[in-house]
Ligand SMILES: [Fe+2]
């Protein structure tokens with residue numbers, strides 16, 4: 435991450451730099467996250483299942499974000515528009531910062547006694563040896579674009595609900611910052627795919643494979659962590675998973691509804707306006723709660739990229 439102007443500083447009591455959302459100038463924010471041992475093991479409502487939902491995302495995003503960085507770096511030299519190239523570099527900078535911060539949190543999981551290194555090794559090998567070597571850069575890019583759609587929709591659900599309202603504050607701030615930047619840069623991988631290979635079928639295949647990656651790693655991570663806690667087959671676990679997916683925030687049906695928007699032939703991420711949620715977080719405010727606005731009627735002009 436490069437040096438930032440001296441006028442930019444991290445606000446007191448905040449673990450990330452408050453800078454307004456700017457989709458035309460995507461770049462990483464400075465962060466000061468640390469994860470002391472005082473963070474409770476089950477930091478979300480004392481619930482192993484709900485905590486490990488986010489912990490499992492934490493486990494695989496580190497490998498996935500590193501994979502994104504490598505694939506997109508390979509595409510940079512082919513971009514003719516310097517402005518778009520700068521945007522893609524900014525996107526890569528944000529993802530590298532996410533990976534760096536989430537890697538810090540992994541040390542906490544190890545200190546809490548979780549055996550996670552085998553899982554991380556498998557994830558890393560899958561992306562390096564199977565995806566990058568066998569699938570090729572264009573299909574990898576299409577998987578990344580599909581994955582970015584999923585992170586943006588999950589970010590919307592997390593920010594528009596009070597899902598992290600009872601989370602340990604450092605963890606709540608970590609996920610809100612990450613979610614807000616996912617919304618800020620949600621169109622970049624899509625635009626890069628469009629200039630690389632605008633095929634509709636390729637986009638669908640990428641989304642399908644991306645969904646398999648997310649579902650596979652998320653489930654494997656949750657099962658692994660819950661088993662290590664000896665909480666896998668507990669009644670409370672099933673109840674908490676049900677509450678997470680189908681309880682008051684309706685995560686599963688909302689995620690499905692948002693996911694299928696991607697299949698519309700003329701879809702572009704910027705058409706769906708959930709930027710206001712990220713705007714609030716990135717300025718250090720609480721995001722707007724449920725009863726959320728869906729401003730999809732504000733179909734915005736799709737930015738042209740070269
Ligand atoms: Fe990210």
Ligand SMILES: [Fe+2]
Nearest residue numbers: 529582585616
């Ligand atoms: Fe992202």
